[in-house]
Amino acid sequence: MIRTIAKPQAKKVTGCGECRSTCQSACKTSCTVGNQSCERVTREEKIERR
């Protein structure tokens, strides 16, 4: 049996560049882009929830 744990949401935007430069976010040596969330989608979802 296969159970889906997580799948990407349909993205509303791509390439807007609003996300932060990965290296600035914490580590400065070994960055992981995938641990960030899309900042624009996150912000828009917060607004929608209000």
Next chain:
Amino acid sequence: MVHVFHYHDHHYLYDTGSGALHECDEKTARHLAGEPVEFTDEELKATLADIEGLKEAGLLYAEEPKAAPVKSHELKAMCIHICHDCNLRCKYCFADEGAYHAAREMMSLATAKQAIDFLIANSGARKILEVDFFGGEPLMNLDVIKETVAYAKAEAAKRGKRFLFTTTTNGLLLNDDAIAFLNAEMENVVLSLDGRPEIHDAVRKTVSGKGSFDAVIDKIKKFVRIRGDKNYYVRGTFTAKNLDFSKDVLYLADQGFASLSVEPVVTDIPELQIRQEHLPAIEAEYEKLCDEYICREAEGKGFSFFHFHIDLEGGPCLAKRVSACGAGNEYLSVVPNGDLYPCHQFAGDKKWRMGSVYEGITAPEIRSLFASSSLFTREKCGACFAKFICSGGCSANNYHYNDDINKPYEMTCAMMKKRIECAMHVLAERKSREN
């Protein structure tokens, strides 16, 4: 591509094309890994139905993106080396103990303002700009930081833009004034602390050669207490001397720090350097940390470890995933005399000087090299399951270890892959608890 991996008695399938993560039984995992498996008729029928259903939904064996989005040259971020001097003498410092292989110097306010002007002028239509105040030890030049922040905010307001400021500090100069300023103005603050006192003191020495743990711990605790829920990271480095670094992460968590990052050292000092033979111990250590991380989270005593975050649902878009940090193109580093470099890890290496904030970009070929570099120019990444999560590794690490920004260093790849598997397991366990 489907990456099959096992974590204790859990079996996972990560589909690189769609970015979906699935958990399955052991037989299905082994079947999808290409191993011979004996299914009963019923099991086989159910497994094939699951696989076909997910394929139709685009969540298994989904086609991977093949082309990199076109990159613009608009600047979004700048690392301002506000101080090429440091009040510590850490043995492993990639920045030559703050001096970056040149004379120790502070950035003047005039150069810092020019850097802000350069960033704004080259930012095109971007609304959000980032500035990281870096060193050496940035707080040695706090007055210039304060005036630069005020200047940047005023200039941004005139142009409908907004700055996000960050900084990294070793904590030695964190007094009430510095704490108040950083908490008011900095979006994120990275505080350097390696973990257990004896581990920290073995490498992070004062100018007189004494361990610095006692001199910083209370200051960093006070800073974090006052900071409240604003972003910060207590960030350590592990070396060949503390391959049992999970103890350092947990020590930091036990000190009350909720947001942690501990990174492998980048150094050529033989006794500190991470080498191939250390890899099995490091991978086991990440698992040990992961297990405890999940236990603490389940007990309501969790903390955040940078590398165990993964956002498979609302993560970055493809443009971000293939272009990574943007160093050398949309992210530049400026040193105290105003010279520009692709990022802080290249600072001081004249081969990589790109120009200056006064004369502009004078080495467009360096910018072109970085602008044309993407996940798809890193040949070794093609067959790797982690490519759309790590984006092909750090260009600076690639260059320092393999002399080529497009050639990932296998050691960092191996650690990255292990951390990603741990992060996926953390996510699966969290989802399981929530359901």
